[in-house]
Every structure is written in structure tokens, then in C-alpha cells.
Amino acid sequence: MRATPRSTFAAGLFAVAAATGPAAAGPAQQAILDHYAAEAKAAGAPSAFSAARGEAFFRAKHGVSAESPSCSACHTADPRNPGRTRAGKPIEPMAVSAVPTRFTDLAEVEKWFRRNCNTVLGRACTPAEKGDFVAFMASR
Amino acid sequence: MRPQPTPSPAPFAARPVPTGDPGGHDRGAATDAAINGQPARTTIAVWDPFVRIFHWMLATAVAAALTTGLLLPATWTRLHIAAGTLAAALVAARIVWGFLGPHFARFATFVGGPATVLRYTRELIGRRAGRHLGHNPLGGAMIVALLALLIAITATGTAALGGVLKAGPLAFATSYAAGSAAREIHGLLAYALLALIALHVAGVLFESRRTREDLVGAMIHGRKRGMPGAGSARSAQARPVLAAGIVAAILAGSTLVSAALSQRPAAGVPTAPLDPAYAEECGACHIPYHPSLAPAAVWTALMNGLSDHFGEDASLDPATTRAMRDYLVANAAEAYDTRAANVFRRRAADDPLRLTATPFWRRRHAEIPAAVFASPPVGGEGNCAACHADAATGRFAPAAITIPKETTS
Numbered sequence: 001m002r003a004t005p006r007s008t009f010a011a012g013l014f015a016v017a018a019a020t021g022p023a024a025a026g027p028a029q030q031a032i033l034d035h036y037a038a039e040a041k042a043a044g045a046p047s048a049f050s051a052a053r054g055e056a057f058f059r060a061k062h063g064v065s066a067e068s069p070s071c072s073a074c075h076t077a078d079p080r081n082p083g084r085t086r087a088g089k090p091i092e093p094m095a096v097s098a099v100p101t102r103f104t105d106l107a108e109v110e111k112w113f114r115r116n117c118n119t120v121l122g123r124a125c126t127p128a129e130k131g132d133f134v135a136f137m138a139s140r
Numbered sequence: 141m142r143p144q145p146t147p148s149p150a151p152f153a154a155r156p157v158p159t160g161d162p163g164g165h166d167r168g169a170a171t172d173a174a175i176n177g178q179p180a181r182t183t184i185a186v187w188d189p190f191v192r193i194f195h196w197m198l199a200t201a202v203a204a205a206l207t208t209g210l211l212l213p214a215t216w217t218r219l220h221i222a223a224g225t226l227a228a229a230l231v232a233a234r235i236v237w238g239f240l241g242p243h244f245a246r247f248a249t250f251v252g253g254p255a256t257v258l259r260y261t262r263e264l265i266g267r268r269a270g271r272h273l274g275h276n277p278l279g280g281a282m283i284v285a286l287l288a289l290l291i292a293i294t295a296t297g298t299a300a301l302g303g304v305l306k307a308g309p310l311a312f313a314t315s316y317a318a319g320s321a322a323r324e325i326h327g328l329l330a331y332a333l334l335a336l337i338a339l340h341v342a343g344v345l346f347e348s349r350r351t352r353e354d355l356v357g358a359m360i361h362g363r364k365r366g367m368p369g370a371g372s373a374r375s376a377q378a379r380p381v382l383a384a385g386i387v388a389a390i391l392a393g394s395t396l397v398s399a400a401l402s403q404r405p406a407a408g409v410p411t412a413p414l415d416p417a418y419a420e421e422c423g424a425c426h427i428p429y430h431p432s433l434a435p436a437a438v439w440t441a442l443m444n445g446l447s448d449h450f451g452e453d454a455s456l457d458p459a460t461t462r463a464m465r466d467y468l469v470a471n472a473a474e475a476y477d478t479r480a481a482n483v484f485r486r487r488a489a490d491d492p493l494r495l496t497a498t499p500f501w502r503r504r505h506a507e508i509p510a511a512v513f514a515s516p517p518v519g520g521e522g523n524c525a526a527c528h529a530d531a532a533t534g535r536f537a538p539a540a541i542t543i544p545k546e547t548t549s
Contacts, residue, residue, distance in 0.1 A: 067451050
């Protein structure tokens with residue numbers, strides 16, 4: 001994470017708005033972004049989220065799991081498309097434009113970040129990574 | 141009563157028809173000759189219409205049952221059961237006709253004791269055996285053996301259906317262990333039936349050659365060459381109305397009883413729907429496997445190792461984990477007697493937690509190409525519900541299997 005001096009709450013909001021263009025993020029998604037921004041700030045990390053960084057993170061091969069090398073391995077390269085679990089179960093699209101209820105329940109979002117970050121990266125994701133990820137999905 | 145080959149002063153002294161017309165299709169004249177005892181080129185109506193229709197329907201039903209049972213995959217079970225049921229109904233009707241039918245249809249006409257069969261066999265070996273208008277003693281013994289074997293096959297098949305597939309009239313009272321044993325016997329008896337059918341056909345061909353009579357044709361048109369002593373053909377009067385009434389009563393009664401018994405809850409089959417919380421949590425990534433598909437020890441190990449669940453972190457909060465584990469252990473394979481609950485108790489030593497690694501699973505899916513599992517509608521070995529419509533119930537009935545047609549995404 002590059003350190004940005006102006007890592008403020010407002011800047012986070014601005015960054016998201018700038019990245020999304022016509023913002024797909026509703027109030028519920030915004031609350032989740034706010035939550036991660038506050039966490040990032042508390043950890044002294046940049047809290048200005050970037051959809052572009054989130055996209056790169058989403059596609060990156062993390063080289064930890066052979067079966068689940070990247071987020072896109074299950075969620076497909078385009079998050080507006082439905083994905084598929086290793087066990088063959090369909091996954092609803094991650095993009096907020098396709099499924100407006102995505103990223104509206106913090107407990108649910110945290111559950112899946114906990115599980116999937118551990119599976120794909122072999123560690124917990126940082127608040128900044130989560131914020132970028134949600135910003136990317138809200139922009140799609 | 142038995143037609144004896146010994147020449148006797150007969151009411152009509154028929155000479156064998158000249159070769160070339162063994163079937164004797166000249167029905168009207170032939171019948172008159174038989175009745176009036178006129179010496180003529182006579183043929184006699186031996187096999188009545190019911191016997192002939194019965195014979196060929198039974199042959200068809202048995203052929204269908206043997207094909208679906210021994211050659212075709214389990215998805216044909218429904219047709220197998222239908223063919224078996226038809227065969228059983230035909231056998232019941234034939235038995236009634238064996239007491240109330242015309243002379244040549246009656247058991248009393250062609251069933252002899254062991255001594256009769258032995259004597260005939262010795263005569264046959266010594267080339268002294270005569271010709272019989274109906275069944276000869278060996279043929280009669282074959283009819284009895286075939287009918288008895290078909291009854292035994294029906295009984296073991298019904299028990300197997302009840303105990304293994306938990307369906308049909310015996311499902312309420314038959315354990316998987318008993319049904320499984322019945323199924324073994326059912327299979328062995330099917331091979332015995334095949335052997336008897338081969339002997340039956342060989343016997344018919346042998347006897348046709350020996351007596352220069354087309355016995356296969358006789359079972360189609362019903363007529364045989366007249367012979368001395370055949371006047372006994374008229375000695376027993378058929379009771380078709382009474383027989384039809386008894387057969388109808390037997391069939392209606394057994395249908396009603398079978399339907400009533402089939403309504404009773406099957407032994408050891410899960411009835412409760414899946415716990416909604418379990419279906420929701422675990423069904424997020426894969427089909428929610430019915431708890432009866434694994435023994436309690438496997439569920440405990442799985443739920444204690446959710447952070448590395450077949451290579452993925454599937455962890456839940458401690459309270460949810462505990463609740464799921466309790467539900468799964470309480471409803472594990474040990475609590476049920478379905479086929480799945482029984483066969484999936486046996487686990488692979490090197491991969492005990494994986495359902496698709498169990499010996500039964502591997503054996504039963506060995507012939508399905510890998511491309512089917514990889515195809516879009518299936519998407520993996522663990523997606524039971526792609527082919528088993530009743531996977532969520534834990535029953536896995538053969539009739540519920542449909543392998544989706546491969547689609548090129």
C-alpha cells in the first residue's frame with residue numbers, strides 16, 4: 001500500500017465517487033466502505049480506496065492455492081457474471097450493478113473476506129485491500 | 141388323464157399328417173375331425189388362446205426384466221419393476237388356469253411325480269419314448285420349475301425393492317441388510333432362470349426334431365397333429381368365467397394390499413426436511429449433503445476442521461459450528477437405514493472425509509466419463525443434485541437419476 005498523506009474519511013469517499021463515475025454504491029455499500037476506511041485509518045494505512053487497485057487485486061494470482069489461485073478463479077474475470085464454486089455451485093455476480101444486495105451486510109462481507117482471503121492469499125486481508133475490493137465491485 | 145403314447149383303441153385313429161404340413165392350419169375341418177373322431181388328416185387344438193397369449197407375454201416380460209436387470213443401468217429400474225410385476229401377474233393367472241383351464245392347460249394333465257419324470261427320461265435315453273400331445277413329463281417338470289422360480293424371483297425382488305430402495309409393499313418392514321441379501325439371491329435366481337430358459341428352448345427344439353412336430357408353431361397357432369388316444373382332450377371342461385373372476389380378485393386384492401402397504405412409512409428413511417440454517421450455510425458453496433450420507437465420526441472431523449475444508453477456509457463462528465455439528469451428528473448415517481446411509485459408512489482409508497472417495501461412490505460412478513462431471517450443468521463430482529433429483533432427501537432412488545445432456549457452454 002502506498003501511503004497517501006491525505007488519508008482522510010472524506011478523501012475515501014471522494015476516491016470511490018471518482019472511481020465509480022455514476023456511483024453504483026448505495027448507502028449500505030457506503031457504510032461498509034466507511035467501516036473499512038475507519039479501520040484503515042486506525043491502522044495507519046491509506047483509507048482512500050481505489051477501484052483500479054481493487055480490480056488488480058481481484059485478478060492477481062496470489063500463488064498460495066493451486067485450486068483457488070485468485071478471486072477471479074471462482075468469480076470469473078468479469079464480476080458482473082455469475083461465478084462458480086469448486087464444488088460446482090453457482091455464485092451470484094459480485095458486481096453491485098448486477099446484484100444490488102452485494103456488500104450490504106457487514107457480518108456477511110467479513111465472513112467471506114475471512115474465509116476467502118485465507119484460502120486465496122493464505123492470510124487475512126488488510127482493511128485497505130477490502131476497501132479497494134468493495135470499491136471495485138461498487139464501480140461495476 | 142395324462143395322454144399316453146401307448147396305442148389304444150381310440151375314438152379316432154388319426155394318422156400323423158404327412159410331413160410338409162406339421163402345423164395343420166386347416167382349422168375347421170381338423171376340429172370337426174377331432175370331435176367326431178373321423179379318421180382324417182387331423183390336427184387338434186392343444187394350446188388354448190390363454191395359454192398361448194400367456195406364454196408369449198411372459199416371454200416378453202421376462203426378456204424385458206432380464207435385460208433391464210442384468211444389462212442396463214440402474215436408471216431402468218422402473219421398467220424392470222413393471223416387467224417383473226407383469227410377469228408375476230401372468231404367473232398368478234397361469235396357476236389359476238392350471239386348475240380351471242381346459243385339459244392340456246391343467247397341471248393334473250402334465251405334472252407327474254419324480255418317478256414319472258425318471259421313467260420318461262429313461263425311455264427318452266433308450267429311444268423308446270413316445271409322443272405327447274400336451275407337455276411330456278420332462279416338459280411338465282420344466283413348467284413347474286419355471287413357475288416356481290418366477291415366484292421366488294418376484295418375492296426376492298420385492299424384498300430387495302423394499303429393503304434396498306425403500307419402496308414398494310415391503311419397504312415398511314424390510315431392513316437394508318435383509319433387502320441386500322434378497323437382492324443377492326434375486327440376482328442368482330435370475331441366472332438360474334436364464335439357465336432354465338436355455339434348457340426349455342433346447343428341450344423344445346430337441347422334441348420338435350424327435351417327434352417331427354413344430355412345437356414353436358404349436359405355441360403360436362395352438363394346434364398339434366392328432367394322435368391315437370387324444371380323445372382325452374375333451375375330458376376336462378374349462379371354467380373360463382370362474383377363472384377370470386378368481387384372477388381378477390387375486391390381482392385386485394394384491395394391488396390393493398400392495399398399495400396400502402406401500403403407503404406405510406419406509407423403515408429408516410429420513411422424513412424431516414434439511415435444517416434451513418444448515419442448508420443455507422453449507423449450501424452456499426456446495427449442495428447441502430444430507431446428514432445421513434456420512435457417519436457421525438466423519439461429520440465431527442469435518443466440523444472440527446472447517447478452516448481447512450478440502451483446501452478452502454470454510455470456518456464459521458463457534459456457536460454456528462457447534463449447532464451444525466450437533467445437527468449433523470444427531471442425523472448421521474447411523475440414524476438411518478437407507479442404502480446411502482449404509483454404503484457411505486464405508487470410507488476410503490486414505491481420504492475418509494470425502495464422499496466421492498468412498499468405495500461405493502467410485503464403483504457406481506466409474507463408467508461416467510470425466511467430461512460429464514466437468515460439463516457446465518454438473519461442474520464437479522460433488523454436485524450430486526445435478527443428476528440425482530432427490531439428493532436433498534438422502535434417498536438417491538435410481539428412478540430419480542437423469543444425467544444432463546452435455547452442453548458446450
